[in-house]
Amino acid sequence: MRLKVNGVERVLDLDPRTSLLDALREHLRLTGSKKGCDQGQCGACTVLIDGRRTASCLTLAVMHEGDDIVTIEGLGTPLNPHPMQAAFVAYDAFQCGYCTPGQICSAVAVLAEIRSGIPSYVTADLNASSDLTPEELRERMSGNICRCGAYSNIIEAISDVAGRRV
């Protein structure tokens, strides 16, 4: 099968059981996406599929032929980081770093979701756009668990990228 990852089309021969996460990590050696719980609860495996954040452990690689997949490796590089990667460094938004690639992919998508008018559970008025408040960001980032508890710095990093210091 063909899988388009970070702008490059790759040809893979996979068992149908292979999760997208395992295809990325074990077959394409893109080990930035992490396997935390492998059941969709921790968010460490978050990647962007056609721009939307997805738990790559809970979907099969074979279901994504033709989709545009972006992993943390595709967002930026050490020499040319994505603004969200730079902000995570600047705000010390991690400790051990294991959840960080998922946090960053998720955070990039959260800002896109707010820009495109997708509401959240804490959005007061369903018919208005959401404000970029810490409460909104916390609710929207709840699918990414950080065992080191860097949450407050993560919210500061995302808020900075969004252009609103808190």
Next chain:
Amino acid sequence: MRAFTYQRVSTPDEAVDAARTHPGAKFVAGGTNLLDLMKLQIETPMHLIDVNRLGLDSIESMPDGGLRIGALVRNTDLAADPRVRRDYGVLARALLAGASGQLRNRATTAGNLLQRTRCPYFYDTNQACNKRQPGSGCSALGGYSRHHAIVGGSDACIAVHPSDMAVALRVLDATVETLRPDGSSRTIPIAQFHRLPGDTPHIETALDAGELITGVTLPAPVGGVHTYRKVRDRASYAFALVSVAAIVKDDGSGRIALGGVAHKPWRDEQAEGSLAQGAAAVTPRLLAAPRPTSDNSFKVKLVERTLASILAERKS
């Protein structure tokens, strides 16, 4: 995960054909619940039919003022649709109360209805569970049952349905549209879609083997103030202890459905008649003859208080 063969189909007819010719097949759309259960070998389909490319992913306005929601509309897209936000706020709120952003982006309307209970004894293959293995018993009875049913349960099963979306669809009187393996279509009122456990808790819905959900329709908007209040052990990304979907009109009358209390979304249209008299009046009728466990008897009072809070907020 057990080995399976994989097939991608492009029309609903092809999907039901594939299911008919492959006994033990399952449809997969978002896969957020099915693949999790396959990893644990609780679900062991021989054949997986990928229905993601059937084109059932649009939301259409109907001549009667209602909406027809394609089976494959993702939870995120349904909650963000301007018509849903404006006219069916209880549905948007319920969807946004469920799971996480990552899961809502994949999870579909049909798949949400078909998700299975998160009862820990269903998930733990070392425990007895009549739903996972009919006739094996129920470890939840006498086990840790804080999250379990308080109404409609049986001696075979006290699991609850985990969906938030389905509770809102129940209060909105939605209808499920399906395509059967013989090519005929039918509609199932949401009230009859999910079943109580009885002595066959492994049979969870009215669907026949190989029957495909093609869409969900909503009647014309009914107005009123729409609320979905979910009470849970943490503020986000957790299943409900109790949830209340409510549509309340200016005169205090309205509709209510409950999540987290039964094997299906819980509603009693007769009991709703006393909604205008307040939560203390309606709750004993809504939860007539409850059978809580010692772990979850608090839910009876929690339903009343959650409802009272919604009604008080509406007045203020």
